[in-house]
Amino acid sequence: MQDLIPVILNMMTLVSILMMVALGLAIIYGLMDLINFAHGEFVTMGAYTLVVVSNQGGSYWLALLLSPIVGGIFGIVLERTVIRYLYSRPLAIILATWGISLVLRQSFQLIFGAYAYGVAEPVAGSLSFFGAEYPAYRLFLIGVSLFLMGICYVVFRYTGFGLDVRTVIQNRDMAEALGIDTRRVYVLAFGAGAAMAAVAGVLVAPLGSAFPHMGINYLAKSFFVVIVGGVGNIAGVAVGSALIGCLETLLNYQVPVSLSQALVLIVAIIIVRFRPQGMIPA
Amino acid sequence: MLFKNTPLDRGEKIWLLTLAGFLLVLLVYPLWADTYTLSITRDTLIYGLLALSLDYLWGKGGLLSFGHAAFFGMGAYAMGITALNLNTPLASLIGLFAAVAVPGVASLVVGYFLLFAGVRGPYFVVVTLAIGIISQQAAISWVSVTGGDSGLLGIPHLAVTLFNLSYEFHEGMPLYFLVLAFSTAVLLGLWAACRGQKGNILAAIQDNELRAQTLGHHTSLHLLFVLVLSAMVAGLAGGLYAFSTGFVAPDLLGLMLSTEVFVWVAIGGRGTLLGPFIGAFVVIRLEQFISSINISLWPFIIGVFFVAMVFLFPDGILSVVRRINNFVARKTATHHQEDA
Numbered sequence: 001m002q003d004l005i006p007v008i009l010n011m012m013t014l015v016s017i018l019m020m021v022a023l024g025l026a027i028i029y030g031l032m033d034l035i036n037f038a039h040g041e042f043v044t045m046g047a048y049t050l051v052v053v054s055n056q057g058g059s060y061w062l063a064l065l066l067s068p069i070v071g072g073i074f075g076i077v078l079e080r081t082v083i084r085y086l087y088s089r090p091l092a093i094i095l096a097t098w099g100i101s102l103v104l105r106q107s108f109q110l111i112f113g114a115y116a117y118g119v120a121e122p123v124a125g126s127l128s129f130f131g132a133e134y135p136a137y138r139l140f141l142i143g144v145s146l147f148l149m150g151i152c153y154v155v156f157r158y159t160g161f162g163l164d165v166r167t168v169i170q171n172r173d174m175a176e177a178l179g180i181d182t183r184r185v186y187v188l189a190f191g192a193g194a195a196m197a198a199v200a201g202v203l204v205a206p207l208g209s210a211f212p213h214m215g216i217n218y219l220a221k222s223f224f225v226v227i228v229g230g231v232g233n234i235a236g237v238a239v240g241s242a243l244i245g246c247l248e249t250l251l252n253y254q255v256p257v258s259l260s261q262a263l264v265l266i267v268a269i270i271i272v273r274f275r276p277q278g279m280i281p282a
Numbered sequence: 283m284l285f286k287n288t289p290l291d292r293g294e295k296i297w298l299l300t301l302a303g304f305l306l307v308l309l310v311y312p313l314w315a316d317t318y319t320l321s322i323t324r325d326t327l328i329y330g331l332l333a334l335s336l337d338y339l340w341g342k343g344g345l346l347s348f349g350h351a352a353f354f355g356m357g358a359y360a361m362g363i364t365a366l367n368l369n370t371p372l373a374s375l376i377g378l379f380a381a382v383a384v385p386g387v388a389s390l391v392v393g394y395f396l397l398f399a400g401v402r403g404p405y406f407v408v409v410t411l412a413i414g415i416i417s418q419q420a421a422i423s424w425v426s427v428t429g430g431d432s433g434l435l436g437i438p439h440l441a442v443t444l445f446n447l448s449y450e451f452h453e454g455m456p457l458y459f460l461v462l463a464f465s466t467a468v469l470l471g472l473w474a475a476c477r478g479q480k481g482n483i484l485a486a487i488q489d490n491e492l493r494a495q496t497l498g499h500h501t502s503l504h505l506l507f508v509l510v511l512s513a514m515v516a517g518l519a520g521g522l523y524a525f526s527t528g529f530v531a532p533d534l535l536g537l538m539l540s541t542e543v544f545v546w547v548a549i550g551g552r553g554t555l556l557g558p559f560i561g562a563f564v565v566i567r568l569e570q571f572i573s574s575i576n577i578s579l580w581p582f583i584i585g586v587f588f589v590a591m592v593f594l595f596p597d598g599i600l601s602v603v604r605r606i607n608n609f610v611a612r613k614t615a616t617h618h619q620e621d622a
Contacts, residue, residue, distance in 0.1 A: 035404050037411075082589065090404045091346065092592040098348075099588025102541070106581040216537065220415040223408050258416075258423035265416050269409065273395040 005132035007249070013138050013207075015245035016145035020200035022222035022229075023152060023237050024193020030169045030232020031189055034083065034093050038101040039222065040215025042071045042194045044108060046201020047210035051117045060122035064144075064202050071198025076191040083190070084183070101215075108212035116209035141203050148199065153234050165189055169232040224268045230278025239279045244268070288478045301469070301556055308462055317454045321526075324458045326566050328523045331465050333546040333558030335515035338472050341553030342481070343508035344488035348407045349414025350543050353513040355421065355535030356388060357381035357520025362434040362530040363427065371443040374525060378440060381521025382514045389513030393506045400502075402491070414540050421532040433531030440525045457526050464522060465559070468515055473555055475511070484508065538581075542569075545584060548591060 025039050046067040053063035078100065086092045121137040129139065156162040164185050167175040176182050200218075201210075208214075221244065229240020244264055251260030271279070290298070308327075312320055336350045364377035396409060421428045428434070439457065441450040451460050476484065486494040487501050495501050524530050533539060542565070550561025573580050595602050 033404075035408055086592065089592075089596070091407070092596060094348075094404055094407055096589050096592040098541070099585040099592075102581050102585035102588070106578060106585065110578055216415060217419075220412045223412055227405075227409070256423055258420040262416050262420050265412055268412075269392060269395045272401060272409075273399045276399045276401070 003132075005130050006134060007253070009129065009134050009138065009142070011246045011249040012142050014249050015241045016142050016149075017200055017204055017218075018221060018225050018241035018245050019149055019237055020145050020203070021197050021218045022225035022241060023149070023234065024190075024196050025222050026226045026229070026231050026233075026237045026240075027165070027189055028193050029226060031165065032087060032172075032186055033090055034087070035090065035097075036083075037094055037097040037219065038078065038104065039097075039193075039197060040217070040219030041101050041104040041108075042075065042197035042215070043201040043204070043218045044104075044210070044212065044215040045071055045074060046198030047119075047205040047214060048108065048112060048201075049198065050119055050202045050205050051112065051210050054119060060202075060206075064199065067198040067202045068195035071201075072191040072195035075194025076187055078194075079187050079190040084186070087186075105212050105215070112210075112212065114212060116211040117205075118209045119205045121206040137206060141207075144203060145200070148196065149234070149238070152196075156234055161185075161188065224264060226278075228268050228271050228279060230280045233280060236278055236280040243279070294477075297473075297554075297556060304556075304559075305466060312455050312458055320454060320458050324461050324526060325523070326563055327461050327465050327559070328519050328526065329543075329546070329566065330559035330562040331468060331519040331522070332516055333543050333550065333562045334465075334469060334472065334555060335512045335519065336543050337547045337550075337552060337555055337558045338476070338515065339508055339512035340547060341555070342476050342484050342488075343505055343512070344484075345402070345505060345509065346407050346410075346544075347512075347540075348411040348544070349417070349537070349540050350410070350512075350516055351537075351539035352410075352414045352417040352535050353385035353389060353516035354520040354523070354539070355417060355530075355532075356385045357517030358524040358530045358534050359421065359428060359434070359520075360384040360517070361521035361524035362437045365437050365525065366434060371441065371448060374438055374440045375442060377525070378518075378521045381517050381524070383517075385513040385517030385520070386510055389510050390506070393509040397502045397505050397509065411537070411540075414535065414537050418532050418535045418537065421535050428532070429530075431532060433529055434524075435529050437524050437528050437530065439528075451525075461522055461526065464518065468518065469555060469559075472511075472515070476555070541584060545587060 021039070021043055024042070025036065028034055028036060049067045049070050050060065050063040053066060054060065078097075082096055082100065083093060086096060121135075123137045123140050125136050126133045127136045127139055128134075156165065164175070164180050167178070167180055168182055168185050172182060197218075201214075224244050225237060225240035227240075228243055229238070230236035247267060248260055248264050251263055254260075255263070308323075311323070315323070332350070332354050335353070336347060339350070340346045358381070360380040360383075361374075361377040364380045365374045368376060370376075392409075392413065396406065401409060422431055424430075439451050439453070440460065441448060443449075451457050475481075483494065483499055483504055486497070486499070487504060491501050520534065523534070546561035546565050547558045548561070549565055550557030550559065569580055572583060
């Protein structure tokens, strides 16, 4: 039992990160059939926010507060300047956001250099958890992301804005006919998704490091989550993240990291064959 | 036989004449080219072959792959691993066979699950992107087989052994002509495969898949065929690359190469089959020129190209030419009217 607890907590770490990154992607895809290839760069942006803030002598907590603002503003700017002109052309959005992703990655590389920045964990030491020692920072990470997912669920379920979002996901034309300002819903949802991804960036940076291309890995993984879980609802994202995150963590104990990721991809592709709408369709 | 059923129309005649013209240039070109420029041209031809495979999939099949370099890299690694580890005179030939077979089987499996589940359009792009990312990571971290970041070095040139006679394709003209022969054969083969009924069915699927299905065509099976053939051509290009340059590295599977292949096809003209070769030639030259000024400039230019393409010429570069043509034609038409 005591050996099992670190495994479960490792799983939960990956699952919580995946949930935060994939949520924005899934909601945006469900809302507007829009696949954003620059989504991973929001994660990178969050991580570099932490690097810049700590280089200026600021604390981790300041970066954690600033990152959703940085990510959110950038997401809204991206939606207002590029994406809103392309809503009727899904493939064009992929190409345009991929171009933006390339430009951003190259800019990160020019500004911060190609090497990886290590960031110190703000919460040192480990906690005893049901008799097993576990790093305190990871427990903090799981807590923060569960808290944020809870807030998202409440907003989605019990607020007027959440009702608007769910209406648009169900039927865009009908929502518009009922007087919902879909453009406003789009831009707010886009900004919120970007902000969540940026917070995820701050949370993961101390576990590994910040580097220009880090977003790409999260982009691929969160696509798996969306494909497996289904688009446009929080439950789908949670189920998809749980499946992908647990599978990958468990496989990592048995086989090399690269092989486990390839296996996860294969499982995702097989699931698509039998459940094209994902585990939990919108 | 092929031409008896479907006679050549005017466009096809022009296409064949253009191809003949390019071939003539490429055949006499080695007479005054030195070994180094010849090897550059040879590598560009190989990249052109890769671009052709994407054009067949995207232009003819309507499926855009964003990880097409994965199949190219799989072919290159299959070639390299076989040629370096098998200890028979036939190793390099078996390697070339593996270079075609491995991506073929991989695409068959992936294609069966995706295409038969109705995955098309943007969803297909996403999954192929993921395949590209994963294969590159696998190539980097599976060090014992792939050599990790440094890749595989010293892959021998292709050698053909028949009874006691053995011939090795050496650097310079032999390799160049071998690559040219493969490229021409595959180009003509794919062109022939897209003519007649087969081509019409593919065009119908691109136009309206549901309607093509209603007419009794097994559209998923047709698309699966296109995907597998395309992956095999990409793998062949990878195999040619591996024994021509002698080394294989994880970049060959990577996203940057996949992105550039897309640009070559988009610039050369999607669906033209010959265009991707021209696109590869032009863009690689441009890349070398720009990278000689500043090495970090190129990704910016590619990124801006993507955004510009979406807004300025959404139907591809060729549509701009067509638009100018139409404009000129309309101008001359009104002139004639005024004369009359």
